[in-house]
Amino acid sequence: MTQPPPHLPPAEPAGPPVPNGLAARLSPKVLLIDPVRMLPSLLLPLVGLLFVGGFSARSYAWAAFGVGATVVFAVIRWATFSYQILGDRLEIKRSLISRSVRTIPLERIRGVDVSTPPMHRLLGLAVLKIDTGASGGDEEEGELDGVTLHEAERLKSVLLRRARAAHPEQVSVPAGPSERPIFKVPRTWLLYGPLSGAYLLTPFALAGGAIGLAFQWGDNLGFGRDAAWTVGEWLWDHPFVLLAFALVLVLAMPVAGGVMYAIFNWDFTLKSRDGYLVAERGLINRRSVSLESRRVRGYEIVDGLAERWAGVVRAWAIVTGLGDSQTRGQLLPDVPRAVAVHVTGEAIGPYRADLRRHPPVARNRRLFRAVVPWLVVAAVAGVAAVLTASPLWWILAALALLLAGVGVPIGLDRYSSLGHGYDGVRLAVRSGSLRRSQAVVERRAVVGWRLRQTWFQRRAGVYTLTAGVGAGKGGYSAIDVSQEQATAFPAEVTPDWLTPFLNPPTP
Missing domain, CATH: 2.30.29.30 (Pleckstrin-homology domain (PH domain)/Phosphotyrosine-binding domain (PTB))
Incomplete structure (x- = not known):
């Protein structure tokens, strides 16, 4: 008889189990x-x-x-x-x-x-x-x-x-114990939670909910909606009070976000049990999710900008036919990158190759998109400032120039994040900066290839190569690859598919 997990209170005897084939009711x-x-x-x-x-x-x-x-x-x-x-x-x-x-x-x-x-x-x-x-x-x-x-x-x-x-x-059930622990996240690593950004907007969500209730229930509670509008107009007329309130919410972001993160990811445990990957987590609502190992086709390692500076990442499983994969497929919350690589390699399979860099024109495209639009805004704002003599336009121009300067390291980071590779068993593609994602997929999961080229990509001579996968998001893309890479990579991963077209039989 299976016993309840130790973190849960013991279940009261509910009589003998209902035999299969007989109808049963809820408790x-x-x-x-x-x-x-x-x-x-x-x-x-x-x-x-x-x-x-x-x-x-x-x-x-x-x-x-x-x-x-x-x-x-x-x-x-x-x-x-x-x-x-x-x-x-x-x-x-x-x-x-x-x-x-x-x-x-x-x-x-x-x-x-x-x-x-x-x-x-x-x-x-x-x-x-x-x-x-x-x-x-x-x-x-x-x-x-x-x-x-x-x-x-x-x-x-x-x-x-x-x-x-x-x-x-x-x-194929492996020999040995039916349940094998893979990794348990130390509680001290819950301090990484605010870096993910997923829960940082909790104070603003609570404040927005309170304002919504005030407008919705204002009449029923006796002070009316007009009173709520009056409070809003008073705050608008006193911007320092409004600014102080916003500052309090901003300061509360890491604390509230960290608390919510800890509640959802408390004692996160990953284990292997009878051919399934089982992830358990949660403090108030304890949840256990089972993923059938034979349907797992790979994993995705994700980090944001702040997480990358701290050297931590999150991991999800790429599973065929999994609904709500962003919740059910989570393998690890924020953990150090080396730990995530080791755990995903042990649970699913390692990726043993370096990622190949994309051509320099891909760097130029990222710098152009990160810098030039802000330079255009700065130029327009400067012309407007000269014509109108308004200081607001000068402030806007200065802000646009600042953002253009910030765009340089962002564009370079986006380029350095690009990459793709193949180790003979699994292929990997990576892209993104504010949210960088590296997908590692088994070669057997690839069901097709898609080569796409926008008008701007045609002028630059680069392509977007997407590996169609019958799992996860359905496809994972290597962005801005060269023409040689766009043809050589599919031929390397799935040579049997492309050989007849590359070397047609002679009549």
Whole structure:
């Protein structure tokens, strides 16, 4: 019997496991969660009811009726929901208003995610989500929201085992222990979080949400929207107060961003288990994501400008048919580059070749795009300043010249980030500056090549070469390669495809 992870509270016995083929229901404890989750949608109508009807017995009665209705609705929904494993498929049935049966063939299951939001964790429950590789949204997935931890682990084991059994010829289970830890991110490395920039806008998001609530609920709370507009006009008339408020938000960015990053990536652990790569993370909502190893085609290493200065990167898996790959496919949060290269090499496979530089004209193109537009803006602003004698135009011209100067190192960095290579097993392409990305893809994943040339590229004599891949983003590009590289690289990676065209048979 599979035990719940040590970071979760022990699950209460839920009786004997439901045999395969028999219908099962969610845990009755979910009835304590569903009404609470419905309260936000009822909060605004209830507040409006109390303000319109006053704090009278009739208002209280209607409010109690609304809350009671949510409880009854939750009970009916729980009683009309069931799931069962029938042979080679999983069936999820709903019959609240109209009968609905969702059938998921076990052979299509590509991963099973188990998460424990705060209220679920308190009650020993979990959310089990089945990834079928569909890209049409959650309607194409299966979700069991409110099973016990014991049942979630049992179902996860059964579904993944049967999914592997559906393709025995493609699965090779390595000898040794069924679960092997690959890497656990030290907690001290959570301090790298603010460098990623993904969570830095948290203070502004919170401030924007508060302003939105003020305008939306202003009338219901009694101070009206006019009061909110008055506060906004007062702040506009007192720019120093507004500037101080913005400065507070900016100073709070690294702190709030670091806290949010730590909450989502707490105790990030990557392990190999029974032919799957399993990533576990999270402090409040603990999440476990399983990626079928035989569907992994490579990985992508990403770093931003600040991350590059600190020498840290993030990593994602490139997986066939994976929905929401930016969340489910994450292999590592911010870690030192050497660690990321070692871990991805151990988990998926190493890349053992240097990247080839692109022609010097690619550098000229990046410098032109990073510098010349700002020089044009500076020239226009300078002419306007001479004609109008307005100091604002001089300030704009100076700012544009400053940005043009900053564009020089940015353009050079963008050029130095370009590269592509092949080590005989995997190919790699890299590009970007503010967000630099290097994709490493197995040669067997390449399904085609695309050669593209814009009007400006034609004048410069360079191309964009895209390797079509049936995984991840669907294609990864080597930007601004020379004509020789554009023809030699595909011939090197997939010689069997191009040899008949390069050396046509003689009649």
